[in-house]
Amino acid sequence: MTEYWRLSAIKAVELLKSGAVTPLDLIDDALARIEAVNPKVNAVVTLCADRARDHARRLMAKPVAQRGMLAGLPIGVKELNDVAGVRTTYGSPIFADNVPEKSDIMVERLESNGAIVLGMTNSPEFGAGGNTFNEVHGETYNPWNVKLNAGGSSGGSAVALAAGEVWLATGSDLGGSLRTPAAFCSVVGLRPSPGRVPSGPGELRFDTLAVDGPMARNVADTALFLDAMAGWHVDIPVSFPAPSEPFLTTTQKKLKPGRVAYYLDPAALPIEAGVKSICRAAIEKLAAAGIAFEEASPDFSGVGNAFQTLRAVDYATTMRPLLNKHRDKLKAEVIWNAEKGLGLSAEEIGKAHLRRSRLYADMVAFFKDYDLLVLPAAPILPRDIKERWPREINGEALDNYVEWLKLAALITMTSCPTLSLPCGFSPDGRPMGLMIVGRPRGEAELLSHAALFEDILGLKDAVPIDPKG
16 A cells, blocks of 8 residues: 555554554655645645654664654644744744744654654644635645635644645644634544643743644544643643543543533524534434433623633733834734734723633533533634635624634633534535533543544544545
8 A cells, every 4th residue: 555645643653553664654655645735735835854754764763662652653733833943934924934943842742752743734824813824835725625715723734634645733722723724624623721732832831722732634543643742841831741541542432421512503603504504413413323412501601702802912912022023024913913902901801811710610510510512613614715804704794803713712711622523514515513622621531522423423534635626
């Protein structure tokens, strides 16, 4: 077999550990696939083939048992995370020639666990926005229809997975940046609990809104990837140890949840009828297989606005130096978000923190009655690639680029782990996913339940695909 790119990550790692293939074999296979399909989708924007081969040879000099849990599997890294010696632009002209000397904590951990970085995947400028494009690398196209966008900001990673360019890819998530592209590309994305995956370190070491996490083609591969990146790190004060039982082990048990709450209209947010139709059909299929669903939801009123406030505070904190020095090179949405933060009052910020605190208490109480909460993963289906951000949903005007992200933001504010699981397609072939929310720090059970859902829904083998349209 020469088309190793079709394999799951778990199967590829099994072949690596058995000696049936080498890391160099998989690097060559992935590079050939990237050469064939990347011109159509623009997902992998910087390759580091020589660096990858050097890493592979160092691994191959060790006994197989010492090569780490990924054993030499090539991966993609979102271009918001530094990789030593590899051009990393963050999608910004300001950093067009940036080559970090040191890798991000998450990248270091992945490489120590046997991952080989093959290339960087595209992201909008500084991860801002729900569509993946920037002035450095251009647009990333949805492989299900290359006239459509792939979501953002982890669009490059989602597309690279769906198109078979890599077996695993990293993502990050503040307002759905990992979940939305997973839904738009029919792959799996996990937003873990804050602190589960240490990364950076950036200037906001106590940040619990933005997280990094795993993306893959199926739930089990996602669990394997989480095992390779999770754990405590001294430089990240909110980080905590990995569980004693690997996530993959728990996931493969495919535990059946007890009571599952679902809600298709959270906080009266506008959500397209087509999205709700796909999600409702998936829930009905799961219910027919014996999963007990009830329509219920915590109180999310005011949470979306509180999120916008706290997000703006983070932008004002991190972007002010660039705003002062490189305003002419920043995209309008980044400038708007930073200036919104700079104009906030102490009272507005305090109220946002209180709303988030009360929401967390509500979630703890909610999960005493339910094992999971299920929502649509995004409020819209993939749209035209040229739309920077949705100006309306269901005829309701949106006055800024963060408004359409409020659905994902509701769950960001809970600090609960959440997984975007492929759940179906519109009549014209546009993918959508379910957002499955678990208990605080409950990634193991969440992944296990999601693996069962994945089997019932029957979409696990829908990717990889050749780009369409």
